[in-house]
Amino acid sequence: GENVEQHPSTLSVQEGDSAVIKCTYSDSASNYFPWYKQELGKGPQLIIDIRSNVGEKKDQRIAVTLNKTAKHFSLHITETQPEDSAVYFCAALREGSQGNLIFGKGTKLSVKP
Amino acid sequence: ETGVTQTPRHLVMGMTNKKSLKCEQHLGHNAMYWYKQSAKKPLELMFVYNFKEQTENNSVPSRFSPECPNSSHLFLHLHTLQPEDSALYLCASSQRSQGGEAFFGQGTRLTVV
Numbered sequence: 001g002e003n004v005e006q007h008p009s010t011l012s013v014q015e016g017d018s019a020v021i022k023c024t025y026s027d028s029a030s031n032y033f034p035w036y037k038q039e040l041g042k043g044p045q046l047i048i049d050i051r052s053n054v055g056e057k058k059d060q061r062i063a064v065t066l067n068k069t070a071k072h073f074s075l076h077i078t079e080t081q082p083e084d085s086a087v088y089f090c091a092a093l094r095e096g097s098q099g100n101l102i103f104g105k106g107t108k109l110s111v112k113p
Numbered sequence: 114e115t116g117v118t119q120t121p122r123h124l125v126m127g128m129t130n131k132k133s134l135k136c137e138q139h140l141g142h143n144a145m146y147w148y149k150q151s152a153k154k155p156l157e158l159m160f161v162y163n164f165k166e167q168t169e170n171n172s173v174p175s176r177f178s179p180e181c182p183n184s185s186h187l188f189l190h191l192h193t194l195q196p197e198d199s200a201l202y203l204c205a206s207s208q209r210s211q212g213g214e215a216f217f218g219q220g221t222r223l224t225v226v
Binding site for chain 2 (some may be wrong): 044
């Protein structure tokens, strides 16, 4: 079955700097890769996703890149702000199968003002 | 507001109590999920329901009993729990035919005393 590894487990950056979180997956048939942000006291919320037919997707300050050959994908946050502080989860899924989202273990991002 | 509502938000129960967690989704989705979130296993899939039919039970102890009376409602019945069952219980929903995007509720913070 699918296995998703996520690094680092904690990340501290200064406001305005960039943050990068990386994930690797094991099932080469996985084709959908979402990223979730979980703020304290709330459930995870989808912030961006990418499908295997593209290599990069951007939405304002956040972007995701996908390398299918190496089976890894990354979340990039530029110009970080204190409100970006949260736990971020990556996940992988083979859409169209009976499988379910497999999540990484999460990265706690702290943005210091 | 994600369209997935969980009640109660917080619950304290004794080991001999019986309680139920409720989840309701207003998104017209056909799949619903229960996840357990704890420090040890950040997002652990417990149960999956597709079109009201349970399709996955990830070796969850029988003291957790799910119920899905219709595609909009999901319950998790709890009885004779252990202190190690204390965790955040998250409900999610998705539309299987439209891809892998899952929407989470705010969660129920459960404490077993």
